[in-house]
Amino acid sequence: MTSSRRGFPGHLDTEAIRKDFPVLDRVLHDGKKLVYLDSAATSQKPRQVLDALSDYYEQHNANVHRGVHVLAEEATALYEGARDKVAAFINAPSRDEVIFTKNASESLNLVANMLGWADEPYRVDSDTEIVITEMEHHSNIVPWQLLAQRTGAKLKWFGLTDDGRLDLSRIDELITEKTKVVSYTLASNILGTFNPVEEIARRAQEVGALVVVDASQAVPHTAFDVQAIQADFVAFTGHKMCGPTGIGVLWGRQELLEDLPPFLGGGEMIETVSMHSSTYAPAPHKFEAGTPPIAQAVGLGAAVDYLSAIGMDKIAAHEHAIVEYALERLLQVPDLRIIGPTTAEDRGAAISFTLGDIHPHDVGQVLDEQGIAVRVGHHCARPVCLRYGIPATTRASFYLYSTPAEVDALVDGLEHVRNFFG
Amino acid sequence: MTSSRRGFPGHLDTEAIRKDFPVLDRVLHDGKKLVYLDSAATSQKPRQVLDALSDYYEQHNANVHRGVHVLAEEATALYEGARDKVAAFINAPSRDEVIFTKNASESLNLVANMLGWADEPYRVDSDTEIVITEMEHHSNIVPWQLLAQRTGAKLKWFGLTDDGRLDLSRIDELITEKTKVVSYTLASNILGTFNPVEEIARRAQEVGALVVVDASQAVPHTAFDVQAIQADFVAFTGHKMCGPTGIGVLWGRQELLEDLPPFLGGGEMIETVSMHSSTYAPAPHKFEAGTPPIAQAVGLGAAVDYLSAIGMDKIAAHEHAIVEYALERLLQVPDLRIIGPTTAEDRGAAISFTLGDIHPHDVGQVLDEQGIAVRVGHHCARPVCLRYGIPATTRASFYLYSTPAEVDALVDGLEHVRNFFG
Amino acid sequence: MALVKLDSMYQDVILDHYKHPHGRGLRDGDAEVHHVNPTCGDEITLRVRYDGERIADVSYEGQGCSISQASASVLNELLVGKELEQARRIQGAFLELMQSRGQLTPDDAMEELLEDAVAFAGVSKYPARVKCALLSWMAWKDATAQALGAGDEDGPKERTA
Amino acid sequence: MALVKLDSMYQDVILDHYKHPHGRGLRDGDAEVHHVNPTCGDEITLRVRYDGERIADVSYEGQGCSISQASASVLNELLVGKELEQARRIQGAFLELMQSRGQLTPDDAMEELLEDAVAFAGVSKYPARVKCALLSWMAWKDATAQALGAGDEDGPKERTA
Numbered sequence A, B: 001m002t003s004s005r006r007g008f009p010g011h012l013d014t015e016a017i018r019k020d021f022p023v024l025d026r027v028l029h030d031g032k033k034l035v036y037l038d039s040a041a042t043s044q045k046p047r048q049v050l051d052a053l054s055d056y057y058e059q060h061n062a063n064v065h066r067g068v069h070v071l072a073e074e075a076t077a078l079y080e081g082a083r084d085k086v087a088a089f090i091n092a093p094s095r096d097e098v099i100f101t102k103n104a105s106e107s108l109n110l111v112a113n114m115l116g117w118a119d120e121p122y123r124v125d126s127d128t129e130i131v132i133t134e135m136e137h138h139s140n141i142v143p144w145q146l147l148a149q150r151t152g153a154k155l156k157w158f159g160l161t162d163d164g165r166l167d168l169s170r171i172d173e174l175i176t177e178k179t180k181v182v183s184y185t186l187a188s189n190i191l192g193t194f195n196p197v198e199e200i201a202r203r204a205q206e207v208g209a210l211v212v213v214d215a216s217q218a219v220p221h222t223a224f225d226v227q228a229i230q231a232d233f234v235a236f237t238g239h240k241m242c243g244p245t246g247i248g249v250l251w252g253r254q255e256l257l258e259d260l261p262p263f264l265g266g267g268e269m270i271e272t273v274s275m276h277s278s279t280y281a282p283a284p285h286k287f288e289a290g291t292p293p294i295a296q297a298v299g300l301g302a303a304v305d306y307l308s309a310i311g312m313d314k315i316a317a318h319e320h321a322i323v324e325y326a327l328e329r330l331l332q333v334p335d336l337r338i339i340g341p342t343t344a345e346d347r348g349a350a351i352s353f354t355l356g357d358i359h360p361h362d363v364g365q366v367l368d369e370q371g372i373a374v375r376v377g378h379h380c381a382r383p384v385c386l387r388y389g390i391p392a393t394t395r396a397s398f399y400l401y402s403t404p405a406e407v408d409a410l411v412d413g414l415e416h417v418r419n420f421f422g
Numbered sequence C, D: 001m002a003l004v005k006l007d008s009m010y011q012d013v014i015l016d017h018y019k020h021p022h023g024r025g026l027r028d029g030d031a032e033v034h035h036v037n038p039t040c041g042d043e044i045t046l047r048v049r050y051d052g053e054r055i056a057d058v059s060y061e062g063q064g065c066s067i068s069q070a071s072a073s074v075l076n077e078l079l080v081g082k083e084l085e086q087a088r089r090i091q092g093a094f095l096e097l098m099q100s101r102g103q104l105t106p107d108d109a110m111e112e113l114l115e116d117a118v119a120f121a122g123v124s125k126y127p128a129r130v131k132c133a134l135l136s137w138m139a140w141k142d143a144t145a146q147a148l149g150a151g152d153e154d155g156p157k158e159r160t161a
């Protein structure tokens, strides 16, 4: 492939894009410019999102839904407008299917708890099974472990192939008539793998299991359509898609949201309350107890506008090119082993690797001294490390503002790491 | 009492304080300056808090806890530094007792769920009782109703006296050996009442019940000491105390946090995860699943700094004076009935009232046209409305930036409302 | 004090209906529903009586603001005596007007159809109040479905929003 | 490339211990503990053997970064053969140094007490790495409590942080 330090011809104009992200001008350690390769942990935020936050607080701040005064109406319109934007961004059939949570973890816990407290036919109990995969983020493992413990349900999972993909060979034994729910990640935060939707969805439908998709590492990076992925629930998180911290999303099919019980109780989620009993508001409000993350939803709406204006297809193409280039260059580094797919096919913008037997902590530390920010550790996906017999990985991850020059800096930095511990 | 349109001599310099709050310059409806009397719903935010948010996102944004790079270390230090500030603000014996949630509602649900899943001696089940009060916010009613439904426990409550105070006369029958938990609000968001701590705590201790305090309307307004109120858990919310939306706090006694099970599962809250089982991190992390509200915690830390610099005692004295003046003037408005205590003793900065049989919606709308923002409705405390046989109230609420001139504007506005519907 | 905007919400017609409601009180009916507006606590109990396809009576009782009370009064005035089909047309037009966010200026046909109800045009600019104006109309629709057997079988629904 | 700051963390002494660890491997002991650092996955299994109040052996096996590995090696070198009281003093001084956030310059007394372990002074500036440096020391403390019967009765603890 062709590349230059100035960007990829035909792809995103990163020079212009980077001007939108104030933090990318940050200078570290005696004059080294920040090379931020940790977007899979959290993305940076463009000026447009920060301006939306300031504008909200400086002009319109009020609590939502219950007010007849101007600020309350404006705040409500902004908050509910953000819901419209997110619904459009993921092509949700109805805006009422978009629930704002605090992060993807809450979204996934919300589903697990709804199913634990549900009536039939949804109820997860001791006669039923839950299926996940070995490449899940802890946030899509622990909620199901807790549910299994508390209901007596059995937790099962797909294993992984040596090249970092789901092993679907025993799918019919894993997903059975007993399976009530299958929850899997669309894109792995540690391996980078994009998982196949069709096969899992087909088998789940065959046995009547609900499908939950953790799209935390997918929605930020590619055009996303909830109607295309054949899921019943989809979780993702604002801070990884140019939005603020403190906001996540759960999309769910309307009829399920109507049938399933609430999770958190409190203000906003009720219809009428007496000391003896309460009835609940229709979704999405049923699942949004208390004062919602108002400013954060507004910020996420601005992030969605920002990403849409650039174009999700263009962002995906840009990242694909970066990943292709990065894989090519990293594979030339001596002793470097990629943990996950080694080609850019069906692959996201996170690349994990080990470097000889230099511990990732040490790799990360020496890179940091050169201004290069990568993540090291098990990336909240420890079972993947166990599976591949490694304690941890170093992970470089890219986004719309990443450049080939940053890939070059990483490769040079790794050379320095090898010399240091050589 | 003496008062003037310029402020109360000896109390806060509102002219200076108001300059910190950009939204207070907002002009509505053909040139009317905003008179914001809805701080009990949510407070406005000072420039200092907005600057802390911008600074975080523009200079330090990264995910916390797992990074060895500079931004990750800075973000972690800022996030954990906010925990230190909040711990100091409420005089917590240990910083590890401060859990960040998304709002007070989540904090209260967290406690209810911990107790539902706990082992003995904490477990709430069908042999046990839960005691709340009739003046709770829905966020301190519905979580306990859900817990009672799901465990079979019995829910009981303190009634109210005609003058808007807790009726403690039958306390020994209400709180019994069967009572596992007593949860009550320190300050009512609708009546304005400050509740007595001693009597409830004494009786709860006698029977060995845990005490949960909803301090959402207290912490923003008065010097607060968790050690003085003899509680086991305290919940409050950032957006009512000059902080951002999207952040709440649960304080809990360390030994309880150690013994009680987690609620939400996911990244950050674990110690070690395998597909078969997981162990959990010590508190507070055990209760903070997923990427926390990082920027929002930082903003709350700045809010706490801001309030502390002014002085919580001064803020309380200022509000007391405003409330005294407001009660005096409101009681002179014909047909106006205060719902709640009619004197400023043991009373917070929220005043609810009805105005003849003009519906609060109409009161609020006509006030809004004059630039005056009050809240109308049941204020998420519908049982209080039922108790006093009214459909709703109009509520004016004050904060450190409120002035006597705003009280005068309210009283003039109410006069206009009466003429309009007269 | 300039109250142009406000006056456009609180039209004299509305204040009139509020102060002198038509057909208030509960009388015999074929079906009864109870609706609440969870965001503000407005409540209405409403009964319909049909004479074949003709609306013989709409009786109601409730508590709420001037907008929700006046709207119920206007509903009674407009719908009682009408054939169901015509009543549905009126209800549809009122819904359209209320959801217009102040963007719709009623034309002659609409004015003729809605009569006094056009006075609510100004309310559509206030999202928080639209639900008040619609409360009785949603209750009527629900009660009608029940009375004529077209509704679901759950009995009175508690949901409006 | 200027690596002043980094060099102050990765002292030659540390790199030396990392590349040539002392006393690594598991041997007989009176108690065994397994500690993990949840924030990064570093792990250590550590055994102590006592001869009265004298530390006869500290053996260990684990995986982790240079800092945690070197720290275990230094621990072995420093503590084996010492009396418990003296070992506690050393552990206390090391803890103090590690929690100093780079604010503490070891004085002569501390240098004498800590020997090679003073090389970790630079690590204390990196909060994320302090836990790595302390992992084996916390494990030793825990194992000692168990071996000498002063610990709680839960058996091996899984907690470090």
Ligand SMILES: Cc1ncc(COP(=O)(O)O)c(C=O)c1O
Residues within 6 Å of the ligand: A267, A289, A290, A291, A292, B040, B041, B103, B104, B105, B106, B137, B139, B140, B185, B187, B188, B189, B214, B216, B217, B237, B238, B239, B248, B380
């Ligand atoms: C007394 C009281 N408790 C709880 C809450 C709930 O707070 P939040 O909506 O931030 O969860 C509120 C405010 O709405 C309140 O006034």
Ligand SMILES: Cc1ncc(COP(=O)(O)O)c(C=O)c1O
Residues within 6 Å of the ligand: A040, A041, A103, A104, A105, A106, A137, A139, A140, A185, A187, A188, A189, A214, A216, A217, A237, A238, A239, A248, A380, B267, B289, B290, B291, B292
């Ligand atoms: C695949 C995946 N799922 C879930 C999460 C959890 O997201 P959050 O921490 O925002 O809850 C993350 C990110 O940390 C992730 O990468």
